[in-house]
Amino acid sequence: METLQKTLSNKTWEDLKKTLTGLLILPDSENYDASRAIWNGMIDRKPACIIQCTDVNDVVTAVNFARKHQLLVAVKGGGHNAAGFAICDDGMVIDLSNMKEIKVDPKTRTVIAQPGVLWGEFDKATQEHGLAVTGGAVSTTGIAGLTLGGGVGWLMGKYGATCDNLLSAQLVTADGEVLQASAEENPDLFWAIRGGGGNFGIVTSFTYQLYPVGTIIGGMVLHPMEKIEEMLKFFRNFTQNAPDELTTYAFTMTSPEGMPMAGMALCYCGHDLKEGEKLIAPLRAFGPPLVDMIGPMPYLQQQAMLDQTVPHGQFSYWKANQLTSLSDEAISTFKNQIPSVTSPRTMVLIEHHHGAINQVAPDATAFRQRESPYDFVIISLWNQPDENDIHIAWTRNFFEAMKPFFSSGVYVNALFNDEGADRVRSAYGENYKRLRQVKQKFDPKNFFRCNNNIVP
Template sequence: MIIGNKRIQELRESLRGRLFLPGEEDYDGARQVFNGMINKKPALIVRCAGVADVITAVRFARETDMRVAVRGGGHNVAGNAVCDDGLVIDLSEMKSVRVDPENRTARGGGGATWGDFDHETQAFGLATTGGIVPTTGIAGLTLGGGFGFLNRKYGLSCDNLLSADVVTADGRFLKASADENEDLFWGIRGGGGNFGVVTSLEYRVHPVGPVLGGEIVYPLDQAKEVLRFYRDWSTTAPDEVRADATLLSGPHGPALAIMVCYCGAIGEGERVLQPLRSFGSPMVDTVAPVPYATVQNLLTEVFRPGLLHYWKAGLFHSFSDEAIETIVDFFAGAVPAPFAAVAIEHLGGAVSRVGPQDTAFSHRGAQHSVLVLRMWQDPVETEENIDWGRRCYRAAAPFLEEGVYVNYLGDEGEARARAAYGINYERLVKLKNKYDPTNFFRLNQNIKPAPESPTPAFQTQS
């Protein structure tokens, strides 16, 4: 559909925020996202100043039959925050965070990042489970579940969500909580961006003062024995600790790094971490009492925006000796140039004490996840780097569940999206039929409405 200049000008004048068109100043900057592999060129980018702009953009897209992408933090590796020839609803200016220290809640805008959120909540000695890279958006991470350093103590990000404001496919503004639109509240806690534009999120926050955090780094030739010890120790560790083990090829060569965060009493943390810190012969041990924000920023430089990324992920069903042997042998036998990694993330604890159907995020039983990452700068190297990532994942695949963490999915097809939603997929389809029966919000890990969708629960507004 060709949209006339008059219609575009009317849209521009109706916004409090800013409209970007191809060829205009700052357009190229506005279409860039975290993953440098993504080079999409939207027809329109609406950088919203508030909810009214979001509603305007949704209605404009419906009236003009434009495909829509929704950008929060823009951190999703699949690049779903932008689209070719469509309309991007950009929330990046909607990033205010308000903390209520007395009630221990905090509300952030749909464009806020975890860096924004932590900056405000830590002023009161509070935090909630958030992404381990500060540039990650709070909305995208939470809608997909939300792994983070506090997840074993306080659950996933979505487990701490108290309410959310949502603009639906017909431009309605709804509150989703345990008391209002409860079905929608269930769905946005793991169902991704399939049901609307989330313009603000209210969380439960917890006292989190200085933590015991840092890295323990081992030579690669110790990786197998350290990983066997790590597996047994981490599976029985108290909830206050999360420890992630990562095979990595960094600027100083290949190694095994274990990144830890203990969010309880420092003295007790020293005792809990002592067996891990004393095992083997680490080259580096930076673990010390530090502000929570320090741990949250350990990976900031590694995950700087603009690099090209390939990710492939899964959840262990068997973190066995055989799995460790196979993964380490592959990595050691095909170590690429920096930066490559196989990250084994620590789950369990409070994550596993929520029922698999209590929220849309269903993968509650996994004790560890695995994420194969490859990052590079030169587009000429894309094919060989993706090939390494795929081969590395294939080595790990026999030890993984069918399911996968939806926030780590790239462009991997419908079957993988179904696996990400797991046993909750059919219930999510029914929810999609109710709130988005035309699949208006489809640029995501998509849940398609059933062909026999019922009459929409809304009337399209012109």
């Protein structure tokens, strides 16, 4: 950072500031530390500058400045990515978090949203019209990163991945050009940004298709951890014939009182709630559970249900992969590994993928994780930096134990930044070659490389 600041004079920074509508934040700025903080408290990087953009012109200015001065660039939307790609050391952070405009058109059931919007903000705006689209499972997640990586969530069985419902996008390329990407304009770029992450440019607006979503049946049931094997076998059987309207996750967690728990969370988004009640009755009867928090609720309540389990600033390390199936052997391995969990904040999820998200052809978008029925995700969380090594080691050990049951695929948004190029390739499989071609066309010098990088 010192080298860069010596290289660029005060006048250079002042000249840049004059061209911006938004803020230029330097290391001696009062709000520097607050501006570089992201969701994962383990990420402590110190950029040479942060540009908090207010419009597309600011983004273009930032890109052109960074290119001219050969600065490493990180792009921040919601800042929720666990790997911390939103922040870099000794480079420029192009911060989009103040770009929060949302325009809903209830007649066409579409919405245009800027990249600083969080899912809670997005859902609030669309739910005013009784509309929604697949949008993760935590309301503080940004729409940009989730969409560009694919986008899984409670509505994916009925309405597919988030990126499946992207109609168009505006983005700024590495050479500072503003382009539109859709099925008609730059279709190769449009294909690539639906799952290919931030490799191809900075998206400055997203246009989505929306769907009628009113009151849903949601919530969770909790069981003692001793029931984990029995519960996962029930979960496997219960999900095998689930209708598209019903998405269910199994998980482990520790209660606020310190009790290890196993649970199932669900969302039924069908129009006939009575039919939904019948469908989920076996899940509520199983056990029976220690706690049953399932019932009709607003979709906004469902979306915020897990927020308190993943607060901003926690230290976090993730490992994930899709499963070929949830076999008895996989369940037994899970059962044997989970008692040694090193942090009470840690959660392990098995997400059921089915219906619309798995009915799209794997090569129709860059996002191709559409064949496996389950996704296995370890979200390790803790409070103290001196505990990093123990929790990271436990996470890796659990992941290694589950490897015999993995498919070849991994969801790119769950990759950590220490996993290497082979894991990035495994996220895209046969789509990787085409992604490299699009990268070569739109970013041949790999300007956008603070991401799960696709090398041109």
